[in-house]
Amino acid sequence: MTLRPDSYRPRLLDDQVSKLLDVFGAVQIDGAKWCGKTWCALSHAESVTGLDDYRVRPLAEADPTMPLIGEQPHLIDEWQTVPAVRDAVRHAVDQQSNRPGQYLLTGSSAPPLSQYEHSGAGRIAHLRMRPMSLYEQGLSTGAVSLRKLFDGEFTPSATQVSLSQIAEWICRGGWPASLDRDLESALYVPQQYLEAVCEDNAPRMGKNPALTRRIIMSLARNNAKAATIKTLSRDLYADDETADTEPSRITTTGYVDMLIREFLIEELPSWDAPIKARNRMRVKPKRYFVDPSLAVSALGINPMRLLSNGQIFGDVFENLVIRDLLVYSSAWVGLEHPKVSFYRDDKGLEADAIIELEDGRWGAVEIKLGENKTQEGVDSLLKVRNTVMANPYSQQREPSFLMVIVGNGVYARATKEGVYVVPVTLLGA
Numbered sequence: 001m002t003l004r005p006d007s008y009r010p011r012l013l014d015d016q017v018s019k020l021l022d023v024f025g026a027v028q029i030d031g032a033k034w035c036g037k038t039w040c041a042l043s044h045a046e047s048v049t050g051l052d053d054y055r056v057r058p059l060a061e062a063d064p065t066m067p068l069i070g071e072q073p074h075l076i077d078e079w080q081t082v083p084a085v086r087d088a089v090r091h092a093v094d095q096q097s098n099r100p101g102q103y104l105l106t107g108s109s110a111p112p113l114s115q116y117e118h119s120g121a122g123r124i125a126h127l128r129m130r131p132m133s134l135y136e137q138g139l140s141t142g143a144v145s146l147r148k149l150f151d152g153e154f155t156p157s158a159t160q161v162s163l164s165q166i167a168e169w170i171c172r173g174g175w176p177a178s179l180d181r182d183l184e185s186a187l188y189v190p191q192q193y194l195e196a197v198c199e200d201n202a203p204r205m206g207k208n209p210a211l212t213r214r215i216i217m218s219l220a221r222n223n224a225k226a227a228t229i230k231t232l233s234r235d236l237y238a239d240d241e242t243a244d245t246e247p248s249r250i251t252t253t254g255y256v257d258m259l260i261r262e263f264l265i266e267e268l269p270s271w272d273a274p275i276k277a278r279n280r281m282r283v284k285p286k287r288y289f290v291d292p293s294l295a296v297s298a299l300g301i302n303p304m305r306l307l308s309n310g311q312i313f314g315d316v317f318e319n320l321v322i323r324d325l326l327v328y329s330s331a332w333v334g335l336e337h338p339k340v341s342f343y344r345d346d347k348g349l350e351a352d353a354i355i356e357l358e359d360g361r362w363g364a365v366e367i368k369l370g371e372n373k374t375q376e377g378v379d380s381l382l383k384v385r386n387t388v389m390a391n392p393y394s395q396q397r398e399p400s401f402l403m404v405i406v407g408n409g410v411y412a413r414a415t416k417e418g419v420y421v422v423p424v425t426l427l428g429a
Contacts, residue, residue: 289319
């Protein structure tokens with residue numbers, strides 16, 4: 001019997017957790033605060049120790065093996081509070097000859113590597129949890145499976161959604177605690193999340209709260225863009241003439257890295273067709289907030305105001321879709337290990353997302369808020385496909401699919417060019 005809370009809403013990551021517990025001695029689930037890591041882990045655990053408990057932490061610091069006591073699978077919540085406990089878990093797994101299913105660890109930030117001894121490779125499996133996708137919230141039917149598209153399976157479907165609903169979903173976000181709350185109450189969650197990062201987490205990481213707020217604002221302004229550190233530095237230092245100096249860029253990089261380690265933002269890498277292409281490393285990554293509600297909260301925008309600003313609305317809708325694509329792809333059980341990236345060549349041709357499997361299969365995605373932009377997305381994807389296939393060095397097979405994900409669409413369908421058009425409320429894992 002697990003500790004699964006009665007009101008727990010199953011997550012797509014649950015199957016991955018079960019699978020990895022059958023293979024590894026421990027499974028570590030990291031991700032943003034309040035995204036549901038603890039409840040997910042509790043649904044697979046038989047006992048739990050919380051290192052954020054003031055009664056437990058000093059005991060764990062004195063003896064890192066103490067929190068390991070309990071019926072297995074044993075959950076150690078907020079492991080990063082006492083990083084040495086993670087090493088104790090690794091040693092315990094070794095002593096049991098890597099017997100599967102011993103421990104679960106959850107963490108909402110990544111402590112410096114110097115605070116623990118070993119990566120845990122081969123003993124501790126890693127999973128990344130994000131806020132809830134539209135499917136997990138019950139706002140998407142999942143009629144179009146991202147995974148099945150790679151096998152050529154697609155079923156036309158219908159839905160009905162308005163832009164005002166999408167604006168509300170973006171501002172509300174995918175936080176489990178907001179599911180059953182009215183909109184006004186739900187908007188406090190991302191607001192307080194940013195407050196906690198700036199006023200609590202940042203000082204713990206040696207960062208200034210005011211500068212943390214400014215870099216978050218800059219990232220929100222440049223959301224869904226491959227902004228350079230120089231661009232972010234100019235925002236961070238405003239009119240300061242030192243903004244373009246090497247020290248200022250190093251400082252900015254430090255703040256961005258801190259927000260990545262706090263799981264507030266994540267970087268989407270660049271993709272190019274040849275496996276060894278330099279563009280996979282040279283093109284600047286795109287940065288997205290782990291949940292679009294954080295971006296609009298940083299900008300001080302509510303759903304009504306979002307509806308009146310098409311540019312920002314389009315950017316944060318893209319953030320929502322990228323969040324969902326990352327959730328859907330990370331939930332696959334199997335050895336495909338899908339990777340999500342973006343495509344941009346030296347001529348400015350782009351695709352918002354590329355999903356690539358280890359066996360070489362790939363699909364390209366364009367994201368359009370309005371149905372009226374569908375053909376624009378179709379034309380762009382066809383150009384990407386033709387460019388990739390015309391490259392003699394790409395050694396790529398034909399894409400498994402090309403797909404335009406839209407906001408207020410009605411039908412999931414295939415165009416005459418063979419490109420799928422899928423409303424976001426029909427997409428699933």
